[in-house]
Amino acid sequence: MQFKTIIEPFRIKVVEPIKMTTREDRVRFLREAGLNVFLLKSEDVLIDLLTDSGTTAMSAEQWSAMMRGDESYAGAPSYYRFHESIYKLTGFKEIIPTHQGRAAERILFQSVCKPGQVVISNMFFDTTRANAETSGLVTVDIPCKEYYSPMVPAPFKGNIDLEKLEELLRLRAHLGEIGLVLMTITNNSGGGQPVSMGNLRAAGDLCRRYKVNYVIDACRFAENAKFIKLREQGYAGKSSRDIAKEIFSLCDAISVSAKKDGMGNIGGFLAMHNQEWAQACRNNLILTEGFVTYGGLAGRDLEAIAVGINEAVDDDYLTYRLQCVNYVGQGLLAQGWSIVNPPGGHAIYLDAKAMLPHISVDKYPAQVLTSALYEFAGIRGVEIGSVMLGREMSDGHEQPHSQELVRLAIPRRVYTQAHMDYLLEATAEFKKTLPQLRGVRFTYKPKVLRHFTARFEWC
Numbered sequence: 001m002q003f004k005t006i007i008e009p010f011r012i013k014v015v016e017p018i019k020m021t022t023r024e025d026r027v028r029f030l031r032e033a034g035l036n037v038f039l040l041k042s043e044d045v046l047i048d049l050l051t052d053s054g055t056t057a058m059s060a061e062q063w064s065a066m067m068r069g070d071e072s073y074a075g076a077p078s079y080y081r082f083h084e085s086i087y088k089l090t091g092f093k094e095i096i097p098t099h100q101g102r103a104a105e106r107i108l109f110q111s112v113c114k115p116g117q118v119v120i121s122n123m124f125f126d127t128t129r130a131n132a133e134t135s136g137l138v139t140v141d142i143p144c145k146e147y148y149s150p151m152v153p154a155p156f157k158g159n160i161d162l163e164k165l166e167e168l169l170r171l172r173a174h175l176g177e178i179g180l181v182l183m184t185i186t187n188n189s190g191g192g193q194p195v196s197m198g199n200l201r202a203a204g205d206l207c208r209r210y211k212v213n214y215v216i217d218a219c220r221f222a223e224n225a226k227f228i229k230l231r232e233q234g235y236a237g238k239s240s241r242d243i244a245k246e247i248f249s250l251c252d253a254i255s256v257s258a259k260k261d262g263m264g265n266i267g268g269f270l271a272m273h274n275q276e277w278a279q280a281c282r283n284n285l286i287l288t289e290g291f292v293t294y295g296g297l298a299g300r301d302l303e304a305i306a307v308g309i310n311e312a313v314d315d316d317y318l319t320y321r322l323q324c325v326n327y328v329g330q331g332l333l334a335q336g337w338s339i340v341n342p343p344g345g346h347a348i349y350l351d352a353k354a355m356l357p358h359i360s361v362d363k364y365p366a367q368v369l370t371s372a373l374y375e376f377a378g379i380r381g382v383e384i385g386s387v388m389l390g391r392e393m394s395d396g397h398e399q400p401h402s403q404e405l406v407r408l409a410i411p412r413r414v415y416t417q418a419h420m421d422y423l424l425e426a427t428a429e430f431k432k433t434l435p436q437l438r439g440v441r442f443t444y445k446p447k448v449l450r451h452f453t454a455r456f457e458w459c
């Protein structure tokens with residue numbers, strides 16, 4: 001007998017109280033924060049969907065392993081457990097810990113590519129793009145056609161455009177102009193959408209044919225593997241762990257933030273076959289991260305990741321994980337919200353342009369929706385629109401971004417279904433108030449990474 005209700009596959013033994021707030025409290029907190037939810041105190045948030053990065057609730061096994069953490073500077077057993085766990089899952093022998101994913105990607109670009117080269121992706125995540133460009137590389141995004149219709153469902157909207165990839169490789173690879181091809185799974189900037197095994201394999205075949213390095217940004221490898229199991233022909237009978245192994249077998253190296261599917265609160269790593277690359281990466285690592293067996297992490301962090309990475313590919317966990325995001329997504333769709341569809345693996349993206357047609361982009365509809373949702377219900381999402389991605393031109397003119405999205409990222413194993421039911425009850429009521437919302441204008445506009453510290457007022 002198959003029951004419909006998918007339960008959280010865990011019990012809770014440690015709790016973090018949530019401080020209750022009223023609407024009046026939140027109006028004040030938000031005003032004090034300059035209408036920027038990044039500037040709120042997290043204890044003034046009821047349900048915090050700012051990010052799924054580093055916000056995971058760790059398991060009893062992870063906490064137990066942390067007690068075993070060995071803080072020796074070099075050669076600690078914690079590193080060897082970290083190594084064994086990742087080696088068994090990924091098949092890569094050369095494994096280099098880093099303090100976060102962004103350190104891993106910087107070290108990889110600087111060690112494997114030459115300044116002036118082009119790096120190609122289904123879509124670079126923002127820190128990845130910034131690290132590539134700061135390393136003197138030119139980034140090119142070639143997402144598949146389905147990516148350009150965010151509201152139209154398709155199973156693998158994270159895919160790379162294989163025709164464009166082949167053309168780029170054909171024209172430029174023989175000139176030594178391509179540094180590497182990097183597939184991001186799931187495609188975070190593109191809505192947490194998965195990449196199919198067929199697409200991952202075909203891109204790898206092209207890279208081999210044109211002798212170009214093939215790397216996977218595997219931050220959400222487990223969620224991507226589960227999507228393949230659920231949606232791609234031939235994979236229903238395989239475990240997500242075996243599917244993840246198959247993914248890793250296709251590429252030369254992976255760059256990982258352990259704050260996502262590593263189930264850690266901090267950490268990252270590089271893993272690869274090529275010993276020369278590994279040597280170059282380790283030399284770079286020592287400059288900024290630390291010795292090769294800790295890479296900027298405490299021994300206890302290595303232990304937490306060594307356990308967490310295996311928990312992430314547990315199929316019962318992944319069933320719950322994807323269903324949790326899907327449950328919220330389907331609920332919002334039923335209420336008439338416009339969202340990136342289908343829901344991705346870690347987050348829901350609300351389309352603020354569609355929901356607030358009366359607010360023009362120069363009044364930042366996604367910032368409005370983010371702020372107002374916090375005021376209304378205490379739910380904190382994040383603006384992914386013209387505040388984060390727009391630019392101020394040299395003449396002081398604002399260049400808006402093409403999309404105005406609000407991301408609601410679901411932390412792993414943190415919230416229960418009752419929290420998600422509260423969210424859906426709140427969004428149904430909140431939706432009725434949308435026509436009354438006004439735009440916002442900057443009162444403080446920093447030059448770079450402005451979404452973190454900008455301040456606003458209502459128009």
Ligand SMILES: *Cc1c(COP(=O)(O)O)cnc(C)c1O
Nearest residue numbers: 100101102125127188219257259
């Ligand atoms: C989070 C993330 C990174 C960067 O990792 P950090 O640990 O935040 O530095 C890189 N790529 C993708 C796809 C990510 O989601």
